[in-house]
Amino acid sequence: xxxxxxxxxxxxxxxxxxxxxxxxxxxxxxxxxxxxxxxxxxxxxxxxxxxxxxxxxxxxxxxxxxxxxxxxxxxxxxxxxxxxxxxxxxxxxxxxxxxxxxxxxxxxxxxxxxxxxxxxxxxxxxxxxxxxxxxxxxxxxxxxxxxxxxxxxxxxxxxxxxxxxxxxxxxxxxxxxxxxxxxxxxxxxxxxxxxxxxxxxxxxxxxxxxxxxxxxxxxxxxxxxxxxxxxxxx
Amino acid sequence: xxxxxxxxxxxxxxxxxxxxxxxxxxxxxxxxxxxxxxxxxxxxxxxxxxxxxxxxxxxxxxxxxxxxxxxxxxxxxxxxxxxxxx
Numbered sequence: 001x002x003x004x005x006x007x008x009x010x011x012x013x014x015x016x017x018x019x020x021x022x023x024x025x026x027x028x029x030x031x032x033x034x035x036x037x038x039x040x041x042x043x044x045x046x047x048x049x050x051x052x053x054x055x056x057x058x059x060x061x062x063x064x065x066x067x068x069x070x071x072x073x074x075x076x077x078x079x080x081x082x083x084x085x086x087x088x089x090x091x092x093x094x095x096x097x098x099x100x101x102x103x104x105x106x107x108x109x110x111x112x113x114x115x116x117x118x119x120x121x122x123x124x125x126x127x128x129x130x131x132x133x134x135x136x137x138x139x140x141x142x143x144x145x146x147x148x149x150x151x152x153x154x155x156x157x158x159x160x161x162x163x164x165x166x167x168x169x170x171x172x173x174x175x176x177x178x179x180x181x182x183x184x185x186x187x188x189x190x191x192x193x194x195x196x197x198x199x200x201x202x203x204x205x206x207x208x209x210x211x212x213x214x215x216x217x218x219x220x221x222x223x224x225x226x227x228x229x230x231x232x233x234x
Numbered sequence: 235x236x237x238x239x240x241x242x243x244x245x246x247x248x249x250x251x252x253x254x255x256x257x258x259x260x261x262x263x264x265x266x267x268x269x270x271x272x273x274x275x276x277x278x279x280x281x282x283x284x285x286x287x288x289x290x291x292x293x294x295x296x297x298x299x300x301x302x303x304x305x306x307x308x309x310x311x312x313x314x315x316x317x318x319x320x
């Protein structure tokens with residue numbers, strides 16, 4: 001099939017280290033993925049989606065993601081998100097999006113204080129998002145995590161609000177919470193559901209050689225969404 | 235004007251670092267009932283006006299030095315330019 005290849009920008013900060021994996025995975029799933037250095041003031045023309053990859057932006061100084069939100073490109077991404085453009089943050093990208101105020105909650109050091117690197121089972125709790133549309137409701141996904149600060153936190157009022165608005169799209173499967181995250185939260189969206197952050201790494205689970213291809217459901221959903229917006233442009 | 239900003243995990247927030255420190259202190263034989271680990275930032279604010287300094291430091295904390303969802307902060311001003319804050 002000769003489907004159009006939507007352009008997805010992968011933002012690269014000093015200390016990002018999963019940007020090439022994300023680029024490769026998105027390309028294999030049918031997108032044109034372009035790495036964009038964080039000092040760029042504009043996203044590439046015709047950008048249909050933005051991905052913030054994993055890594056350790058700015059050395060995780062102060063708090064994970066706290067410094068990256070001052071990068072020039074964030075202004076363009078914030079405007080892109082405000083217009084409904086899909087934005088995905090993976091691991092450190094998730095931390096950046098919470099610090100930037102684009103996603104609710106905060107990521108704290110793992111309850112175990114250990115860096116955890118292994119496959120985890122996840123439960124999809126919302127399929128009506130641009131990032132989970134290829135999944136079925138309640139589906140279990142196996143995707144690796146690798147982080148030291150993935151313990152998602154919100155205060156009681158915020159958590160109740162997010163539960164009522166259905167913004168918690170992804171949870172660790174019952175009994176499989178690897179980091180102490182509140183309410184087993186592995187990924188949340190903003191209220192408009194066009195911004196999503198998750199601690200697991202879908203870009204590391206797109207090839208059977210690596211054990212699971214469930215990550216392709218997440219990234220493939222994003223490519224589908226990006227392709228739709230591309231069609232809207234034409 | 236020199237200032238010290240103390241950033242602490244809010245009460246009730248899980249603090250695994252503090253728990254590890256508490257447990258280690260017990261191993262050393264100290265009778266401790268709790269330990270919390272925060273962060274200290276020394277800042278030199280370019281003003282000699284106390285009220286102005288405190289106003290600026292509050293904004294620094296709200297915008298960057300602390301994450302208000304999970305951390306509280308306290309500001310100490312050091313009137314003596316040579317003061318170490320000790």
